[in-house]
Structure formats: structure tokens, C-alpha cells
Amino acid sequence: MTDKDLTSKSPWTTEAMQKRLKKRYRKETAFKAVGLSGLLIGLCALAILVISIFTTGLSGFKETRLTIDVYMDPAIIKAAPDLDEDARIAHMAKVNHRALIRNSLRLSFPDVKSRRDIMALQRLTSNGARDEVRQALIDDPTIIGKTIPMNLRASSTVDMYIKGQISRDVAQSSRKISDKQLVWLDKLNAEGRIVKGFNWIFLSSGDSREPELAGILGAAIGSLLTLLVTLVIAFPIGVATAIYLEEFAPRNKWTDIIEININNLAAVPSIIFGLLGLAIFLNVFNMPRSAPLVGGLTLALMTLPTIIITSRAAIRAVPPSIxxxxxxxxxxKIQTQLHHVLPLSLPGILTGTIIGMAQALGETAPLLMIGMVAFIVDVPEGILDAATALPVQIFLWADSAERGFMEKTSAAIIVLLLFLVLMNGLAIWMRHKFEKRW
Amino acid sequence: MENTSKAMIKARNVNVYYDDNHAIKNVDLDISSGTVTALIGPSGCGKSTFLRCINRMNDSIPSCRITGSITLDGQDIYDKTIDVVQLRARVGMVFQKPNPFPKSIYDNVAYGPRIHGFARNSAELDEIVFTSLQKSGLWDEVKDRLDTSGTALSGGQQQRLCIARTIAVNPEVILMDEPCSALDPIATAIIEELIEELRSRFAIVIVTHSMQQAARVSQKTAFFYLGEILEFGDTSEIFTNPKVEKTKDYITGRYG
Structure with missing residues (x-):
């Protein structure tokens, strides 16, 4: 037998084998294509989401201001000359700032005569403009009697129009801004008296009925306090439970039942946890309604299964040889846990915890049940103050009839996403920091 | 078994069950200090199980049940008054796969003295680490990098680090469960030399699958077969003149 005979007889070189080989390649290519297209669809959806949120949301971080020459009329301010500092501030707070602005506007627009038109003219500015005049008076008493050019906050309608979200081609009856107001705005614009700037108030204040005055800080602090309570409650209990179940608990029917139930709890709809919180923390323990304390406790109940499950997996992944x-x-046993198993499983535990916390950050339903859905203007100062949370704030604004809240909703979503990205970044950083080889 | 009076560990009528599986049957064995006792036998014959009974490592297996008695210096180690944690420090163990902690070399050796409170200050701890590493023959290789991770060492060095870690807590007995099975011949030879050196200070029990290793390092050999000790005696005797047919078949490589 020659070498040639050998190769010609080998099953690897037959035509049937070549066909099978081609078929296998085809299958692999098809599988790759399916996987890749799935990935692309996902990426496209994500891109559309991000683009749509950012295109509507970014304008929420900007505001429109009108430069008005405000005449600080001593007749309206009626300041007594020799008041001490506290009394002066108290007096400045009581001044009829509204009248100051109205009179100044009338001076800028001398042709506006009728009472109705003057009201409409005043409505170009936001209610918040009064606060700005008040602050100017408090800051510098020497301006009384002078005419000061001030950048006053525009009303939400003007803001919307300037941002191009209200079209002047629409009939007057179906837009919130009247033809007269448009003429006045044109005049201001021609004089360069319309300025756009960063909307600091969005980042530094609580909720408001007026879109141009509404801010995210109250909700963000509410979320922060709530998450703090959640972390303080859920992390130690979750990790301790995981260690106990994994290392100390006897393997019997009872621990099996507990294990199955923990796994099931992770899949329970979050609103049920809200009901649980309502029934236990509010009705039985009479804790304050709408408080981050209760929200945090409720979210801790919801987050516990996630933390327990991921921590158990992390603990189980520590090699038995250690x-x-x-x-x-x-x-x-406890030394083994504390000195060896826990440090080695810490990256996994922390990752699981942060994923659980991120989940809690985005949770709305349970918070609705315990009253964190209320309209709250003040920024909460402690875990017992009434507060709301970021996702709830988004829900509230999305539900709001005012058109100006649309961009605020998207802007709030951007803030929430930013928080989530930060938390995930933290998770990755911690995993790298604590990771050890063995 | 002429020197039973000197024996540190006496196992009498030991039976081990995993649920219904009778893993060890009526084992009697004496382990004396200054001696290396080799446990040989085919896979699954119970030598590792028996080894792990001596420091109660089997306690963590819920299905495991032990009857009979094992005494250390006349004290029953399965007695309720015995502190398992202390027992395991007195009866140290070296495992099949080198398993240093993912900590520095220094911390690996210092771990035992630290948890048992052997050192009053850091100078004493340094001394313990130094002598332990020196006894295990690792000092010269690692003295300049005590703060590097123990897992960064080679396999043979890791195993010697594990031995150093074990002797740092001053055990009376060292149990070795196939300590060389994951190592190359050179590392194996170094460990065997080390066992020979350690013999004078500790009672050593070694489980091995290598007949040559058993012959080289041990003075006593016990041949396990299906959970029973078929033959126990001086290593030289067992390897040159086995009394039981099965032993002869095993050490000559008929099966195993």
C-alpha cells in the first residue's frame, strides 16, 4: 500500500466530509449573524432611548431670562432708614416685589395701557422673578431709588417659546402665548434682552408647581437618604444571612424551604413590598408617612433577596481549599469566615449589593404605597422629613399637564441615569480594588 | 506493634460511615512520634478518610459518622470536652493541592501564631516566621520577598510554605494528604528531604500513592484495602517481606 492509497481512503478527504464541513461553517456563520443582529437591535434601541432623552432633556438644564431695567421705587419699598440688619431683611421680604416688576415693565413698554395687557406683560416673567428682586434688595440696600438692569427669570411659556417648543405659526387660541406677548418678546429680543443660561435652580431646589422653578435636588436628596437607610439595613443583614445559610446552617428541610423562599422573594413584584411596608411600618409601627426612613426600610426588604443571593454565590465561589x-x-469557623472567606468574596458581595442598590434607586412602585409620591417643595433634611425620590419625581412630572415639565422629566431621567452610571462605576472600581488571585 | 506504649495517637476499632457507606472498618493503628507513618492502598480504600479523622476534618461533612476511639496522648479526641480548634492546631495538616492563603508569604506563616496568640510582640512573630520558614527550607528562597503573595510562588514552594505555615503553630502531629501529587519530581525530592528532617520533631502521617515515596520517607507503613488495614508494620518489612498476599500484589504493582 502506498501513501497515496492511504490518503485517498481517509474519511477526512471524501466529498461527503467536505460537504459536512461546509454545512458546519454555514451553521456557525448563521449563528453568529443571529447573535450579532440581536446585539445590534439592542444597541439601536439603547441609542434611540439615550438620544431621545438627551435631545428633550438637555434643554431642561437651560433657562431663559429677560433683561429688565428694574426701578427700585422707594415709594413701593418704603424702607425705614435706620433698621438693624434682621429687621431690614424682614422688611425687604415683605416688599411688594410684584408691583416693582410690574411698574418697571410698564416703563419699558409705555404703549401697554390696559390692565389686562399689563397682566399679560407681567406674565412674561416667572413668579420666581419676585424672589430675585427680593434677594437683590437684601444683598444691596444702596440700590433703592436706582434703576438696575436685572436678568429676571422668564415664565415657563416664554421659556418654551424661546426654546422652540411652542410655534408661533399655530393659531393664537391653541397656544399658551398670545400674539401681543409675542410682539413684546420680539421687541425684547431685538434689544438683546433675552438671555439663556444654565438652570441652576433645577439642581438646587425642590419641586414646584411652576416648571421653570422646579428642581431635582429635593428628590435627589430623598433618594440618597432612602438609599442610605436601605444600605444600612440590607447590607449587614443580607451578608450575615448569606454567611449563615452558606456556612453554618444545617442542610435540612427547613433551610431548603428558606432557600426556595428567598429565591422566590427576589421575583416578587415590588409593589407587594410597598404594600408590606404600608401594612407594617405605617399601620403597625406608626412611622411617619412619606419619610425616607420608611422608604428605605421598604426598599431594604425588596433588596435583601438580591443581596443574599449574590452574596451566597460569591461565598460559594471561594475555593474550599482555602x-x-x-x-x-x-x-x-468564624475566624475562617472573617479572615478568609469574607475578604475573598467581598468583591462579589459588593457588586451584588450595588446592583441591588441600583435596583432600589430606580424603584417607584413601593414608594407610591408608602406616600413618597406627595408634592414636596422642601428639600428633606433628615430621614424623618417628608420626601420623594428621583423615579417618583420623574413619574410625577411625566404625569403633569404643564408642557414645561416635559423637558424637566427628561432632564430628571438624565440625572437618574447619571446616578446609575456612577453606582455601576463604583461597583466596577470596588471589584478591581478588592479582587485577589488564589 | 511492640512499641505501643510510646504511641502518641492510638486508633482503636475505628469505623467511619458516610450515610450507609461503611468507609473505614475496625481500624486499629498506632502512630508514634519521631516516625513517619505512610498510609498506602488503592484509590478509595479509606486512607484519606482515616487521615482526616485524626484532626476531625470530617466533622464538617454532615453525613459522616465515626465510632470507636482515637486518642492523642491518652485523650479521646472525639470527647465532648476536646476543643476541636485546638486539636486541629495540635494536629496540623498539609493538603494534596498547595493551598496558601492569598496573602503575603509572611502573613501566611504568621496567621496561625496570630490567631492562637503565640507571639507577644512583632519581634517574636518575626522569629516564629523565620524559624518556620527555615525549618521548611524556604527561608533562603523567600527572605527578600516576604511581602509578596504566597500564591505567586511555584507549586513546590507553595507546598513548603503550607508546611511552614503548619509548623508555625507548633503541632505535635503533621498529617500529609498526598503532599507531592501535584508536584514535579524535583519539588517532590525537596519535600521528601524536608519530611525526613521534620521527623525528629513531629509525628508525621503521610498518605501517598507512590510506593517509592512510602519506601523512601516512612518507617512504618499501613496498607489499607477496602476500608481495612490489611497489614501494618515496619516499612522495610512490608516492602521486602509482605505477609499478606494483597499487600504483595499492590506493592509490586499488580493493581492499584
Whole structure:
């Protein structure tokens, strides 16, 4: 037999085998294509979401201001000359700022005569403009009697129009801004008296009925306080439970039942946890309604299964040889856990915890049940103050009839996403920091 | 078994069950200090199980049940008054796969003395780490990098680090469960030399699958077969003149 005979007889070189080989390649290519297209669809959806949120949301971080020459009329301010500082501030707060602005506007627009038109003229500015005049008076008493050019906050309608979200081609009856107001705005614009700037108030204040005065800080602090409570409650309990179940608990029917139930709890709809919080924390323990304390406790109940499950997986992933080594050295069970197993499983535990916290950050339903859905203007100062949370704030604004809240909704979503990205970044950083080889 | 009076560990009529599986049957064995006792036998014959009974490592297996008695210096180690944690420090163990802690070399050796409170200050701890590493023959290789991770060492060095870690807590007995099975011949030879050196200070029990290793390092050999000790005696005797047919078949490589 020659070498040639050998190769010609080999099953690897037959035509049937070549066909099978081609078929296998085809299958692999098809599988790759399916996977890749799935990935692309996902990426496209994500891109559309992000683009749509950012295109509507970014304008929410900007505001429109009108430069008005405000005449600080001593007749309206009626300041007594020799008041001490506190009394002066108290007096400045009581001044009829509204009249100051109205009179100044009338001076700028001398042709506007009728009472109705003057009201409409005043409505170009926001209610918040009064606060700005008041602050100017408090800051500098020497301006009384002078005419000061001030950048006053425009009303939401003007803001919308300037941002191009209200079209002047629409009939007057179906837009919120009247033809007269448009003429006045044109005049201001021609004089360069319309300025756009960063909307600091959005980042520094609580909710408001007026879109141009509404801010995210109250909700953000509410979320922060709520998450703090959640973390303080859920992390130690979750990790302790995981260690107990994984290392100490006897394997019997009871622990099996507990294990199955923990796994099931992770899949329970979050609103049920809200009902639980309502029934237990509010109705039985009479805790304050709408408080981050209750929200945090409720979210802790919801987050616990996630933390327990991920922590158990992380603990289980520690090689048994490390435990044997420690026990073989005469380390007690708790020493083995604290010195070896816990440090090695910490990256996994922290990742799981942060994923659980991120989930809690985005949760709305349970907070609705315990009253964190209320309209709250003040920024909460403690875990017992009434507060709302970022996702709830988004829900509230999305539900709001005012058109100006649309961009605020998207802007709030951007803030929420930013928080989530930060938390995930933290998770990745911690995993790298604590990761050890063995 | 002429020197039973000197024996540190006496196992009498030991039976081990995993649920219904009778893993160890009526084992009697004496382990004396200053001696290396080799446990040989085919896979699954119970030698590792028996080894792990001596420092109660089997306690963590819920299905495991032990009857009979094992005494250390006349004290029953399965007695309720015995502190398992202390027992495991007195009866140290070296495992099949080197398993240093993912900590520095220094911390690996210092771990035992630290948890048992052997050192009053850091100078004493340094001394313990130094002598332990020196006894295990690792000092010269690692003295300049005590703060590097123990897992960064080679396999043979890791195993010697594990031995150093074990002797740092001053055990009376060292149990070795196939300590060389994951190592190359050169590392194996170094460990075998080390066992020979350690013999004078500790009672050593070694489980091995290598007949040559058993012959080289041990003075006593016990041949396990299906959970029973078929033959126990001086290593030289067992390897040159086995009394039981099965032993002869095993050490000559008929099966195993």
C-alpha cells in the first residue's frame, strides 16, 4: 500500500466530509449573524432611548431670562432708614416685589395701557422673578431709588417659546402665548434682552408647581437618604444571612424551604413590598408617612433577596481549599469566615449589593404605597422629613399637564441615569480594588 | 506493634460511615512520634478518610459518622470536652493541592501564631516566621520577598510554605494528604528531604500513592484495602517481606 492509497481512503478527504464541513461553517456563520443582529437591535434601541432623552432633556438644564431695567421705587419699598440688619431683611421680604416688576415693565413698554395687557406683560416673567428682586434688595440696600438692569427669570411659556417648543405659526387660541406677548418678546429680543443660561435652580431646589422653578435636588436628596437607610439595613443583614445559610446552617428541610423562599422573594413584584411596608411600618409601627426612613426600610426588604443571593454565590465561589487550610490551621469557623472567606468574596458581595442598590434607586412602585409620591417643595433634611425620590419625581412630572415639565422629566431621567452610571462605576472600581488571585 | 506504649495517637476499632457507606472498618493503628507513618492502598480504600479523622476534618461533612476511639496522648479526641480548634492546631495538616492563603508569604506563616496568640510582640512573630520558614527550607528562597503573595510562588514552594505555615503553630502531629501529587519530581525530592528532617520533631502521617515515596520517607507503613488495614508494620518489612498476599500484589504493582 502506498501513501497515496492511504490518503485517498481517509474519511477526512471524501466529498461527503467536505460537504459536512461546509454545512458546519454555514451553521456557525448563521449563528453568529443571529447573535450579532440581536446585539445590534439592542444597541439601536439603547441609542434611540439615550438620544431621545438627551435631545428633550438637555434643554431642561437651560433657562431663559429677560433683561429688565428694574426701578427700585422707594415709594413701593418704603424702607425705614435706620433698621438693624434682621429687621431690614424682614422688611425687604415683605416688599411688594410684584408691583416693582410690574411698574418697571410698564416703563419699558409705555404703549401697554390696559390692565389686562399689563397682566399679560407681567406674565412674561416667572413668579420666581419676585424672589430675585427680593434677594437683590437684601444683598444691596444702596440700590433703592436706582434703576438696575436685572436678568429676571422668564415664565415657563416664554421659556418654551424661546426654546422652540411652542410655534408661533399655530393659531393664537391653541397656544399658551398670545400674539401681543409675542410682539413684546420680539421687541425684547431685538434689544438683546433675552438671555439663556444654565438652570441652576433645577439642581438646587425642590419641586414646584411652576416648571421653570422646579428642581431635582429635593428628590435627589430623598433618594440618597432612602438609599442610605436601605444600605444600612440590607447590607449587614443580607451578608450575615448569606454567611449563615452558606456556612453554618444545617442542610435540612427547613433551610431548603428558606432557600426556595428567598429565591422566590427576589421575583416578587415590588409593589407587594410597598404594600408590606404600608401594612407594617405605617399601620403597625406608626412611622411617619412619606419619610425616607420608611422608604428605605421598604426598599431594604425588596433588596435583601438580591443581596443574599449574590452574596451566597460569591461565598460559594471561594475555593474550599482555602476554608480547609484555615480550619486545618486551627482557625474557628468564624475566624475562617472573617479572615478568609469574607475578604475573598467581598468583591462579589459588593457588586451584588450595588446592583441591588441600583435596583432600589430606580424603584417607584413601593414608594407610591408608602406616600413618597406627595408634592414636596422642601428639600428633606433628615430621614424623618417628608420626601420623594428621583423615579417618583420623574413619574410625577411625566404625569403633569404643564408642557414645561416635559423637558424637566427628561432632564430628571438624565440625572437618574447619571446616578446609575456612577453606582455601576463604583461597583466596577470596588471589584478591581478588592479582587485577589488564589 | 511492640512499641505501643510510646504511641502518641492510638486508633482503636475505628469505623467511619458516610450515610450507609461503611468507609473505614475496625481500624486499629498506632502512630508514634519521631516516625513517619505512610498510609498506602488503592484509590478509595479509606486512607484519606482515616487521615482526616485524626484532626476531625470530617466533622464538617454532615453525613459522616465515626465510632470507636482515637486518642492523642491518652485523650479521646472525639470527647465532648476536646476543643476541636485546638486539636486541629495540635494536629496540623498539609493538603494534596498547595493551598496558601492569598496573602503575603509572611502573613501566611504568621496567621496561625496570630490567631492562637503565640507571639507577644512583632519581634517574636518575626522569629516564629523565620524559624518556620527555615525549618521548611524556604527561608533562603523567600527572605527578600516576604511581602509578596504566597500564591505567586511555584507549586513546590507553595507546598513548603503550607508546611511552614503548619509548623508555625507548633503541632505535635503533621498529617500529609498526598503532599507531592501535584508536584514535579524535583519539588517532590525537596519535600521528601524536608519530611525526613521534620521527623525528629513531629509525628508525621503521610498518605501517598507512590510506593517509592512510602519506601523512601516512612518507617512504618499501613496498607489499607477496602476500608481495612490489611497489614501494618515496619516499612522495610512490608516492602521486602509482605505477609499478606494483597499487600504483595499492590506493592509490586499488580493493581492499584
Amino acid at each position: 476554608r480547609e487550610a484555615a480550619i486545618g490551621m486551627g482557625a474557628s
